[in-house]
Amino acid sequence: MKELQHINKYFAKYRGRLLLGVIITIAARIFALYVPQFIGDSTHVIEQYINNEVTDAAYVKSTLVDNIIIILGATFISAFLTFLMRQTFIVVSRHIEFDLKNEVYQQYQALSLNFYKKNRTGDLMNRISDDVSKVRMYTGPALMYSVTTVTLFVVVLAYMINTAPMLTLYTVAPLPFLSFAIYKLSRLINKKSTIVQQYLSKLNTYTQESFSGISVIKSYGLEQQINKEFVELSNTNKEKNIDLVKVQAFFFPLMVLLIGVSNVLVIYIGGRQVITGEIDNFGIIVEFLLYVNMLTWPVATVGWVADMVQRAEASQKRINEFLSEEPEIKNHSSKKIAIHGDIEFKNITFTYEDTGITALKNVSFNIHPGETLAIIGKTGSGKSTILELISRLYDVQKGELLIDDKEIKTLPLHSLRKAIGYVPQDAFLFSDSIKSNIKFGKNDASEEEVIQAAKNAAVHENIIGFSKGYDTILGERGITLSGGQKQRVSIARAIIQNPQILLFDDCLSAVDTETEEEILNNLHSISSQKTTVIVSHRISSAKNADKIIVLENGEILQQGTHSQLITLDGYYKELYLKQLSEKEN
Numbered sequence: 001m002k003e004l005q006h007i008n009k010y011f012a013k014y015r016g017r018l019l020l021g022v023i024i025t026i027a028a029r030i031f032a033l034y035v036p037q038f039i040g041d042s043t044h045v046i047e048q049y050i051n052n053e054v055t056d057a058a059y060v061k062s063t064l065v066d067n068i069i070i071i072l073g074a075t076f077i078s079a080f081l082t083f084l085m086r087q088t089f090i091v092v093s094r095h096i097e098f099d100l101k102n103e104v105y106q107q108y109q110a111l112s113l114n115f116y117k118k119n120r121t122g123d124l125m126n127r128i129s130d131d132v133s134k135v136r137m138y139t140g141p142a143l144m145y146s147v148t149t150v151t152l153f154v155v156v157l158a159y160m161i162n163t164a165p166m167l168t169l170y171t172v173a174p175l176p177f178l179s180f181a182i183y184k185l186s187r188l189i190n191k192k193s194t195i196v197q198q199y200l201s202k203l204n205t206y207t208q209e210s211f212s213g214i215s216v217i218k219s220y221g222l223e224q225q226i227n228k229e230f231v232e233l234s235n236t237n238k239e240k241n242i243d244l245v246k247v248q249a250f251f252f253p254l255m256v257l258l259i260g261v262s263n264v265l266v267i268y269i270g271g272r273q274v275i276t277g278e279i280d281n282f283g284i285i286v287e288f289l290l291y292v293n294m295l296t297w298p299v300a301t302v303g304w305v306a307d308m309v310q311r312a313e314a315s316q317k318r319i320n321e322f323l324s325e326e327p328e329i330k331n332h333s334s335k336k337i338a339i340h341g342d343i344e345f346k347n348i349t350f351t352y353e354d355t356g357i358t359a360l361k362n363v364s365f366n367i368h369p370g371e372t373l374a375i376i377g378k379t380g381s382g383k384s385t386i387l388e389l390i391s392r393l394y395d396v397q398k399g400e401l402l403i404d405d406k407e408i409k410t411l412p413l414h415s416l417r418k419a420i421g422y423v424p425q426d427a428f429l430f431s432d433s434i435k436s437n438i439k440f441g442k443n444d445a446s447e448e449e450v451i452q453a454a455k456n457a458a459v460h461e462n463i464i465g466f467s468k469g470y471d472t473i474l475g476e477r478g479i480t481l482s483g484g485q486k487q488r489v490s491i492a493r494a495i496i497q498n499p500q501i502l503l504f505d506d507c508l509s510a511v512d513t514e515t516e517e518e519i520l521n522n523l524h525s526i527s528s529q530k531t532t533v534i535v536s537h538r539i540s541s542a543k544n545a546d547k548i549i550v551l552e553n554g555e556i557l558q559q560g561t562h563s564q565l566i567t568l569d570g571y572y573k574e575l576y577l578k579q580l581s582e583k584e585n
């Protein structure tokens with residue numbers, strides 16, 4: 001239960017409602033107790049009438065009518081209170097589930113990129129959905145059934161012992177076995193259903209991938225093979241399900257068997273006690289039969305609850321592992337400050353912890369507001385890493401990164417990120433309208449601002465060509481944009497925030513050179529006071545930059561302007577001549 005202590009703060013938050021739930025549960029059980037009592041009393045009156053101990057038929061009749069009214073009233077009140085009990089406990093558990101999900105999600109948002117690389121997406125999804133649901137079972141049903149069982153036991157047992165102590169002992173004797181058997185069975189059912197879940201998730205992933213990659217499957221003519229694999233997976237899934245159903249089928253027969261044993265004991269022992277005169281009233285046997293049936297379900301739930309708690313504990317342990325994870329990128333100030341965009345790299349060496357790859361080696365350069373820096377280099381030379389360090393997606397390990405002459409770690413993270421418009425290499429767009437995707441960078445942007453950003457990114461004409469224009473839905477339910485269109489929508493998303501620093505990571509690679517030229521010209525006019533960093537493989541993107549650096553294996557090989565670099569032998573000149581001849585051909 002150590003792990004589940006994390007939930008106590010939520011129990012404290014909803015303590016008022018939980019207390020109300022407990023009171024309602026106790027009241028519901030007390031009213032439920034009237035039913036067997038008055039049925040027993042009615043049986044006793046009939047017994048007395050049959051034995052001629054009572055001869056007044058009118059009296060018997062009126063007693064029975066009174067009892068029926070009481071039984072109906074008590075049943076109705078108990079049922080209504082049971083309804084309220086569920087409303088209280090289960091609703092609280094839904095609130096706790098909501099709070100816990102938000103807590104986990106907030107933590108996910110706070111954690112750094114490295115965390116996402118260490119953990120698989122499926123795992124992250126499972127903790128926020130599956131594990132939180134299992135913890136909810138602890139905060140809701142498990143709590144509710146525990147309160148019900150304890151209340152019922154205290155109230156019913158006290159009454160039973162008071163009425164017939166020996167008979168009580170014999171009657172409740174099989175109940176612990178029932179509880180234990182249900183516990184064992186629940187464990188087995190859960191084990192089997194976990195296996196079913198695993199196969200189901202395999203099947204889902206397989207199906208989803210085959211839909212996403214349908215064009216590859218069709219173009220390689222692999223439909224038959226994929227079909228065969230699907231049938232195999234589906235078949236295993238079916239077998240595991242049948243396995244589960246077999247075990248589940250034992251649940252109710254087991255309960256009925258044990259209730260039956262208790263009932264037989266009540267009739268046998270109770271009957272003998274009536275014969276020997278230990279019990280003077282036949283109604284008690286009827287009353288006890290009803291008590292046994294009342295106790296059976298709560299006793300069965302003890303086993304069930306024990307299993308639920310164990311599973312919740314395991315799930316909360318997994319959740320706690322994530323919650324205790326410290327974000328690697330720490331924010332030291334929540335102040336809002338203006339960032340001007342002076343960037344200086346001083347002897348920076350950076351190694352990715354997970355791969356051990358040193359992506360930057362002793363890199364130094366600076367750039368001021370109003371300037372454009374272009375970074376050119378072969379694939380894997382460390383270009384993107386420079387942009388990731390400026391956005392503080394990773395922290396510098398060796399050397400100094402200064403923004404506005406201050407160490408980047410000392411700047412308020414929110415102000416820094418707000419001041420940056422970052423267009424990553426693989427433009428990610430949400431399954432939403434084009435307008436919402438552009439406005440993602442600035443929620444309160446007006447229609448005109450969206451259009452202006454799209455115009456600057458040279459994608460406006462494409463967008464108005466779609467029948468729904470800016471309301472065109474992208475992604476699974478909508479249209480698929482071309483690579484170049486995606487890149488330009490994501491440029492529009494970055495420039496709409498009017499950021500002080502613009503970082504473009506090879507995001508013009510999929511557009512033709514004329515469109516590239518148009519975008520660069522637009523950028524030039526909107527970013528005259530801003531700091532712009534353009535990563536590219538193309539000389540055309542770099543040639544107008546104020547400064548160009550050439551990277552190879554994480555080191556700066558060359559540095560200068562276009563006119564300087566084309567006169568120097570080296571990578572830049574080679575690339576320039578190669579791309580020039582490609583253009584001419």
Ligand SMILES: Nc1ncnc2c1ncn2[C@@H]1O[C@H](COP(=O)(O)OP(=O)(O)OP(=O)(O)O)[C@@H](O)[C@H]1O
Nearest residue numbers: 352354355357359378379380381382383384385386
């Ligand atoms: N997130 C990461 N985790 C581990 N290693 C990484 C990560 N990102 C990049 N690397 C490694 O660091 C080196 C530099 O990568 P980087 O992405 O900065 O290169 P790049 O010049 O931008 O390449 P490209 O032009 O192909 O985008 C590469 O060897 C790469 O494998």
